[in-house]
Amino acid sequence: MSIRVGIVGISGFGGGEALRLIASHPAFELVHAAGDGSAGSRLIDRFPGVPRKLAGLVIETWDPDSLPELDLLFASLPTGTSAEALARIPERVKIVDIGGDHRHADGWTYGLADVWPDRVRGSTRVANPGCFPVATLNTLAPLLAAKLIRPDNIVIDAKTGLSGAGRGGGDSRFGFAETNENLQPYGLLRHAHMPEMETTIGQLAGGSAEGLVFTPHLVPMTRGLLVTIYCRGRATTAQCLDAARSFYADRPFVRVTDRPPQTKWASGSNLSFVSYAADPDRELVIAMGVVDNLGKGAAGHAVQNANLICGLPETAGLEGAPLWP
Template identity: 80%
Template sequence: MGMRVGIVGISGFGGGEALRLIAAHPEFDLVYAAGEGSAGSRLVDRFPGVPPRLAGLVIEKWDPAALPDLDVLFASLPTGASAEALARVPASVKVVDIGGDHRYADGWVYGLADVWPEKIIGQTRIANPGCFPAATLNALAPLLSAGLIEPANIIIDAKTGISGAGRGGADSRFGFAESNENLQPYGLLKHTHMPEMATTIERLGGGSAAGLVFTPHLVPMTRGVLVTIYCRGQATTGQCRDAARDFYAGRAFVRVTDAPPQTKWATGSNLAFVGYAADPDRNLVIAMGVVDNLGKGAAGHAVQNANLICGLPETAGLEGAPVWP
């Protein structure tokens, strides 16, 4: 028998991706699934392609007081919906919160696994980074750590697929007719991911991130995040790439590319692609980051974090190639 794991919010996009990864994980055994509107149905009713051994598992109504014996619990709930309930999960159960309630919260470790794996190993409460921060911070970390850019003057232009908005709710902006052949900015000036990005930039760069600007855009595709980040610094393109290759040497999931990265490269995977272009005469560095918003941006990153806290190989269950085309 492997480690006993559960997923809360299993019928959402993030929870469904966690199910897909855990179903193929060599050490994780899914024994508990919970949701709200899906409670009472079997997994096979919600996910017809689920492996036969999981087909009959009944989705329960989420109640932390009624948890079975678990080693790890993945929580994929909307921001604002997990803090109170997860506080009632027994301390013996390791928790990875894919939602936004515990990023830089007391008692929780910010799980930026490719940048700070040593901070995650052996912990029991992990706050998964958001999808935009996963793409952004992986691209910026090498430059900030090497002092190649100024932390106070960073502008992030981000694009995300529709699944980044989640499955719940009835907001018509995310329907086909509204989103197809359309591009729309949202969350201007005060997006929910701003605080975690600013805090991490300050910790990596050793200076204020007060000038941070972040504008996300919704694009008509299902999955993927691409961030284009404008920074001040006099490094060359080669110096940026060398810093990133040194920073991520031996790391399994970050690929430093000479060509500008594309969202299709990461689809269905836990990979992060980073690329750079710089013009020292203009004091300009452009960093680019790509992730699958449901992979490295959510469930893939969560499984990576769970591997780290459980003492498993970091790549366990995550070595599948991206989907192409």
């Protein structure tokens, strides 16, 4: 079975990670690569280690009206740039949007694959969750479903590697001198992922998440993302861990651990690690989640969603072990 695949935005970090995964996927055949900034170059010029079978594929200018015959398109474009263009793609072409334009948008399925795989199966338009939301929502979903925490009093402290900021832009904050041995909070109060998280927490809990607080930070590492989430509830640590193990019992990519998770555990993989510590006397639950921001937080999750919508095994092309060290 060969599924003809295209990637738009292939020169960015998310698109490049999608290329890495699709290059060895047992059913996906990459036949189209697009990216305005790299148009005209071959894949091997941008990615010297690309497999020989893909080396000569020429990156084309992104034009939704002149696509070759495709079964599936991965769109890895900056938020705000994909909605109009993707609306022109024929319905027969399945789309996974790694960018932010279609999360909780009409006509698109919110692809939180580890929590709602049945919503994704059979869809033709899937919006990948953001990297911070997937780490947060995978961690909170078991607690919210079991009513172990309140949805209206959640504080998220998040740390991400620099690749989460994207490859382009020329922003001096992301240069080596500014980021090395430095820690930067950003996006205070109005981060773009806030509405996405509020909406989904509300859906998971059946209640309002209006008290949500979210503060992301850039840390001087290339990839990896950790969320430490402070919640209110009378659950014990054992109850939280049991709820998560039950919730994710048949899910292939979520690991529930007794130990606080570390970003290295997920590096280069589609895994999501969750753990909990609770003090019922103080009504405090600390929930911790780790993902690779380019893997489960972007391209890995996109391939997982694509497997679901194409009727393939969910784990196809995604079972490689994390990088270590």
